[in-house]
Amino acid sequence: MPISILKADPAKPEGYSHLLKKAKSDLSVATEKVIPILRSVEKEGDKALFEFTKKFDSIELSSLTIDPRSVRTNVPKDIQEAFLTAKKNIETFHKAQLRDSWSVNVDGNKLGVKYTPIPSLAVYAPGGTALYPSSVLMGIIPAKIAGVKEIQLVTPPQKGGLPDILVWLAQILEIDRIVTVGGAQGIAAVAYGTESVPKSEFVVGPGNSYVAAAKSYLAGVGLIGIDSPAGPSEVGILADETANPMWIACDMLSQAEHGEDSSAILMTTSQSLADAVSVELEKAFVERPKRLKMKQHAIYENSCILVFPKMDDCIHFSNLLAPEHLEIQTADPYKVFEGIEHAGSVFLGPYSPVAMGDYISGTNHILPTAGGSRIYSSLGVDTFLKRVTYQEVTKESLNRLYPHVKLMSELEGLDEEHGTSVKVRYEEKKH
Template identity: 75%
Template sequence: MSIPIILTNRVDSSLYRKYLKSAKSDLKDATEKILPILRSVETEGDLALRRFTETFDGIQLESIVWNPMDVQVHIDPDIEKAFLKAKENIESFHRAQLRKDWSIQVDGNRLGVKHSPIPSLSVYAPGGTALYPSSVLMGVIPAIIAGVPEIQLVTPPQKEGLPPILVWLAKILGIKRIITVGGAQGIAACAYGTESVPKSEFVVGPGNTYVAAAKSYLAGLGLIGIDSPAGPSEVCIIADESANPMWLACDMLSQAEHGEDSSAILLTDSEALAKEVSRELEKAFEERPKRLAMKKKAIYENSAILVMPNIEECISFSNELAPEHLEIQTKNPEQVFAGILHAGSVFLGPYSPVAMGDYISGTNHILPTARGSRIYSSLGVDTFLKRVTFQEISRESLSRLYPYVKTMSELEGLDEEHGTSVKVRTEGHQH
């Protein structure tokens, strides 16, 4: 068995249509299963959280909420150094995103925008084998820069207690509350609030299908804001004959390592390169057996190498795919990048693997998946800022523009009050 190498073109779309299908998991079944959980948390609060935690995690909660300052932990100095460096880079990149308030004169009136942060945030951190402490940095740092006043971490309980790395991260980030409830019940606690868990207006962070279903459902009800609907991790790579086939294989496998439902699509105009990458993948399976079954399933069932007539067709296909991660490994990556319309995050040149953005470069790795980058952007400071528009109308402008308001309000049948509210001000009645 080997990864499919497909020679295709834009006309014969039947050969690759399957790779344009949304990679997002079907949340219908998961949503049906979590609805009773959400309702129980809404009505029973902490009692439901304790019951579901014992049922799903096999743990009787000693406490639902922890103050990380009360927990002593020891972290390996090398791990501290790595995360502090990542924190520094993420802060530098996200500070540059901070918006300034502004105003302009339009037709004699002062109009403008004032930015204000959302009031509260929960950052979900998965537990067990899916513990991704780097995602805590990605979720919390832009929110702090945006000025969000209330931030809490939410994570499934562990039999060994709180993961030391999460406690340490909470301390260095200034987070004063860790909620030890996971799954759909943890998201519900954030959305509804309980006796112990303060309600949050916004929830971000990765999680399993039930977490994703809970976030999407509760966001649909308007109870919380979320980053974007989440699906399996994915990468698309555009490469020409100048690319290193071993490096390309490594980058495809780095996505396959996330889970068996992950996907890696290589788009190239070189059949020779395609064959080399396929050989390198097989070689890697023999040399690096960790998570082998998972990686093989992701590569053999969800991934492909598509050989296109030219790089322009690769760009076109990538824009249709709208991938979470896009690597461009060509002779002139900037020229290719100029044609890219949709991608969560783009990695330019041979020395820019996705793993750099995952951990250390400073960009955010919480990204839209499942073709979501057509309408969503990566998590950033903007995610946590609201725009409030304002206007200060001058007396002269009000009188001059009233005839237009009169005409438009009459057309819409709202002239009696809308039109009058402007008209009375033109008549000079003041108190």
């Protein structure tokens, strides 16, 4: 049962357009379950957090927060070096995203934009097997660079204490507080604030369906801002006959390794590459059998190789797919990239597997999934900055523009006060 290879005819898109139907997570069941939890935390604060932690995590906490500076950690030197290298590269790329405030002269007036950071942020980090220390770097570094002053890390408590790597990361990222409450109750803690947990106005980071439902519900009622919801991981690959089929198979499996609902779509002009990749996938299943069932489900059920007549057809379909990750492994990847409009993060050339960006190159790996990159961006410094617009109008300009404002405010039925507020300044010149 090899991966399905489709001959894609752009004149008959119905043959492959089912691949564009992305499953959106239905959070309604989880939302019903989390609402009572949120209400309890809102009403009872710390007391509710202690109780939910006992109930859901079977842990009796003595304190809800940890000051990472007060904890001794023991992280091997080589692991430290790896994460410090990643941190440095992520910082360099995200610092380049900072923008200076600016102003322009528009019709005689000074108009401008001042960029300011959001005031507070909570970054959620899942516990157990879903703990990805690299995601902690990805969530916190852009906020630090944007200048967010109050940042707390939220993560489920663990028997025997938090993993050293997590606490050590909080230390090197200079986070003052780890809130050791998981799930919906952890999100509620930072959204409402309690006796021992300060309120955060923005919450980011991946989590299970309860975490996602809590974030989405609290954002919907206007209590917090959130990042776009994280769905199954996906990669699109644009490749021609120059690509290495074994490397492409590895990259597809790298997404499959995230879960059985992950997907990898190879779009190519080369039937022989398609066949070779299929062979390499089968070989890999034999050679690397860890999580085999999961990977096979992802590859056989959710993934596909599409063979198009022309690279332009591949590009067109890729823009409709708007994959979270997009690799371009062609003779001239920049030429193909010119046509790309919608993708979360793009990996050009043979030596840019997604894993390089996942871990170390410096781009952010928190990306819009399920076709979300048609309208959303990856996490970045901009996520945590706002544009405060401003203007200083001169008397000369006000006098010149007043007749227009008079007419427009009359047309909108707002001349009595809007119109008057300009008129009184206009009339000043007559005195």
